[in-house]
Amino acid sequence: MKSANYTYLVKIFDAYQHYFEVQLEIQSNKQEVILNLPAWTPGSYMIRDYSTHLHQFSAIDKMTGRSLIYEQTGLHTWKVTTESNLTVIRYLIYAFEDYTVRTNYLVSDFGFINSAGLFLYEEGNINEPVIIKMDTSNYFSNIFTPLKRLEEENQYFANDFDELYDSPIHLSNQNSIFFEAEGCEHELFIEGNISFPFKEKLAADLKIIxxxxIQLMGGSPNKYYLFILNLSQPAYGGLEHKACSVNYFSPEQVTDEDEYKKLLELLSHEYFHLWNVKRIRPIALGPFDYQVPNLTRELWIAEGATSFYDIYFLYTTNFLTKEEFISRLQSDIFSMEETDSETWMSLEDSSFTAWNKYYKRNGNSHNTSVSYYTKGGVLVLAMILFLLRETENRVTFLDILKSLYQKFHVEKQRGFTKLEFFDTAKQISGIDLKLEFERYLVSPIKFPIDHYLSFIGLTRIETDLIADIGFRVKEKNGNLFVGKLIGQIHSPSVDIQLEDEILAINGKRMSKLNFDRTEKQLRPKERVHILLSRFGQTKEVMLETGTTYKTKKFVLSTDIAPEIKRVQENFFLQK
Known part of the structure; x- marks a missing residue:
C-alpha cells in the first residue's frame, strides 16, 4: 500500500454553483506549515492567480477536532499553526471562471480539474509523494487521469507535486475508447454528444499519427497515454502533459473535413510535446517555481518546432496532401508577414516576454509582437531545409531532437541551454546552425524565408495587386467596429482607432456584408471617405488605401537543378 504525508480528498461541494471541496490531511511534526497554491500552470506561460478562486479556508487538528490558528500571509500563501502531527485543511475552489484547458471547470454534466489550480502544496516539500482520493461518484461515474491508480477504489498516487500538477483529472458519466500504438496503450476520452462511430474513426486516425x-522519434517514453478531448462547447486549445493532453474543440466543426484536419493538427501538436517540451526542454522549464514566471528565450524550440511537426506528421501519414501541406506552411508565413511586428520584437524576446505580452494580448499586439509558435515554426522549417542541403540529406532536425533527448533527458536528467542546443546540432551534423541563424533569434529583423524555400524549389507567386483599407472589422449587435489596425498600411496621421464604429464608407451605410463588398471594389492608393462614431460623436476621416496581393502562394518549380531536386524529394518523401 502506498503511503504519503499529504492526502487529498476531493468532493463535489455544489455542482450547480460550481464548487469543488478539497480536504488536505498533512502528517507533520512541524509547529507550523506554510501552504501555497500555484500561481500558474506549466505550458501556459502567464500568472493565473488561481488563489482568486479559493474560498472558506479552514484548519483543524485531526486528533482533537479543534480549529487551528492560521494566517494568509500572501496572495497564494497560508501559514497554519499545528498542535499534533495530523492537520486537516479544508477549502472550496470555484470552478466556473473560464472554460479552458488550464482552468478548473465544474457543471452538472462534467468536471475538469487543472491540478495546479486545485491542490495546495507545503512550501519546501514539493518533492514529497501525494495521495488523491476522489469522492465524486454521486455525480460522475468515471474518472480520467494519467495518475497511477491505487488498489483502493478512486484513489490515485503521484510521486511528487510536479507529477500531480502535470496530471489533470476529468470527471464524467461517459466512457472512453482504447487503442495501442508501438507498445503504448492510448486511451481516448471525448466529452460531448458525439457518436461512437466518430470516436472509432478518431481513435483509428490517432493510432496512425x-x-x-513514435517511429520517427525512436520509441515511446510511455506505456500509457491519455487523450482528453472536450467537444461539449465551442472552444479551441490544447495543453500538454507528460502522459496526457487536454484538448478543446468546437463540436459543430468536427463534421467538416477541413475542420476535422485542424482537430488532428491540434492533437498531433499536443502529442509531439510528449517528447519536445515534456522531456526535451529548455533548462528553465523545470524544476518549476510555481509562484513566479519561469523565463526562457527558447520557446521557439519548444513550441516552434512542435508547430512545424504537427502538420508535418499529418502530411507523412497522408492526412494532408502535398498541396495542403504547402498551404499550411505558407499560411504561417503570410500571417507572420502581415505586419511589421518582426521589426519590433525578436524571436527570443517573444519567448522571454510571453508571460506579459503573448498571453496578455491587446488590440495592437499583432503590430508589435512576434509569435514564437508561428515564427519559431518558420525558423525551424528553414533549419530543416538548411540541414538537408548542407549535409546532403544526411541529417534532419529530428536527429537533433533525438540526440537532445538522449543526452539531456535520459543521461543528465535536465533541460538544455541555448548553447547546448547549438553544440548538439553541430556534433550531429557538422553544421553551425548558430552561425547561420543567430541573428534571426536575437534581432528584430524580417526572416528571409524565400531564400531557404528555394532549397526545395518553392517559389513565391504574388499577382493581382488590390487595395488594403488598413483595418479589419468585427460585428457587434449588427454594428461594425474596428477590430484590428494594420500598422504598416496607414500614415500615423490617419485618425482611425480601435473600437471606432464604422458608419459609412464613401457615403454608403455599412454592414458586414456591405463592408466586404466595398473593400473588394476599392482600388490601390484610392482616397476613401470614412464616417465613424467615437465616444458618441460622429467623425469624418480621409485615408488612402494601401496595397496587397489578391493571390499569394508558394509553388514548386519544375525546372530545378539536380541538387535541389534531391533536397526536395527528401523533404517531401520522408514517409
Missing part, C-alpha cells in the same frame, strides 16, 4: 511520431 501516434505510430508515425
Amino acid at each position: 501516434t505510430e508515425k511520431q
Whole structure:
C-alpha cells in the first residue's frame, strides 16, 4: 500500500454553483506549515492567480477536532499553526471562471480539474509523494487521469507535486475508447454528444499519427497515454502533459473535413510535446517555481518546432496532401508577414516576454509582437531545409531532437541551454546552425524565408495587386467596429482607432456584408471617405488605401537543378 504525508480528498461541494471541496490531511511534526497554491500552470506561460478562486479556508487538528490558528500571509500563501502531527485543511475552489484547458471547470454534466489550480502544496516539500482520493461518484461515474491508480477504489498516487500538477483529472458519466500504438496503450476520452462511430474513426486516425511520431522519434517514453478531448462547447486549445493532453474543440466543426484536419493538427501538436517540451526542454522549464514566471528565450524550440511537426506528421501519414501541406506552411508565413511586428520584437524576446505580452494580448499586439509558435515554426522549417542541403540529406532536425533527448533527458536528467542546443546540432551534423541563424533569434529583423524555400524549389507567386483599407472589422449587435489596425498600411496621421464604429464608407451605410463588398471594389492608393462614431460623436476621416496581393502562394518549380531536386524529394518523401 502506498503511503504519503499529504492526502487529498476531493468532493463535489455544489455542482450547480460550481464548487469543488478539497480536504488536505498533512502528517507533520512541524509547529507550523506554510501552504501555497500555484500561481500558474506549466505550458501556459502567464500568472493565473488561481488563489482568486479559493474560498472558506479552514484548519483543524485531526486528533482533537479543534480549529487551528492560521494566517494568509500572501496572495497564494497560508501559514497554519499545528498542535499534533495530523492537520486537516479544508477549502472550496470555484470552478466556473473560464472554460479552458488550464482552468478548473465544474457543471452538472462534467468536471475538469487543472491540478495546479486545485491542490495546495507545503512550501519546501514539493518533492514529497501525494495521495488523491476522489469522492465524486454521486455525480460522475468515471474518472480520467494519467495518475497511477491505487488498489483502493478512486484513489490515485503521484510521486511528487510536479507529477500531480502535470496530471489533470476529468470527471464524467461517459466512457472512453482504447487503442495501442508501438507498445503504448492510448486511451481516448471525448466529452460531448458525439457518436461512437466518430470516436472509432478518431481513435483509428490517432493510432496512425501516434505510430508515425513514435517511429520517427525512436520509441515511446510511455506505456500509457491519455487523450482528453472536450467537444461539449465551442472552444479551441490544447495543453500538454507528460502522459496526457487536454484538448478543446468546437463540436459543430468536427463534421467538416477541413475542420476535422485542424482537430488532428491540434492533437498531433499536443502529442509531439510528449517528447519536445515534456522531456526535451529548455533548462528553465523545470524544476518549476510555481509562484513566479519561469523565463526562457527558447520557446521557439519548444513550441516552434512542435508547430512545424504537427502538420508535418499529418502530411507523412497522408492526412494532408502535398498541396495542403504547402498551404499550411505558407499560411504561417503570410500571417507572420502581415505586419511589421518582426521589426519590433525578436524571436527570443517573444519567448522571454510571453508571460506579459503573448498571453496578455491587446488590440495592437499583432503590430508589435512576434509569435514564437508561428515564427519559431518558420525558423525551424528553414533549419530543416538548411540541414538537408548542407549535409546532403544526411541529417534532419529530428536527429537533433533525438540526440537532445538522449543526452539531456535520459543521461543528465535536465533541460538544455541555448548553447547546448547549438553544440548538439553541430556534433550531429557538422553544421553551425548558430552561425547561420543567430541573428534571426536575437534581432528584430524580417526572416528571409524565400531564400531557404528555394532549397526545395518553392517559389513565391504574388499577382493581382488590390487595395488594403488598413483595418479589419468585427460585428457587434449588427454594428461594425474596428477590430484590428494594420500598422504598416496607414500614415500615423490617419485618425482611425480601435473600437471606432464604422458608419459609412464613401457615403454608403455599412454592414458586414456591405463592408466586404466595398473593400473588394476599392482600388490601390484610392482616397476613401470614412464616417465613424467615437465616444458618441460622429467623425469624418480621409485615408488612402494601401496595397496587397489578391493571390499569394508558394509553388514548386519544375525546372530545378539536380541538387535541389534531391533536397526536395527528401523533404517531401520522408514517409
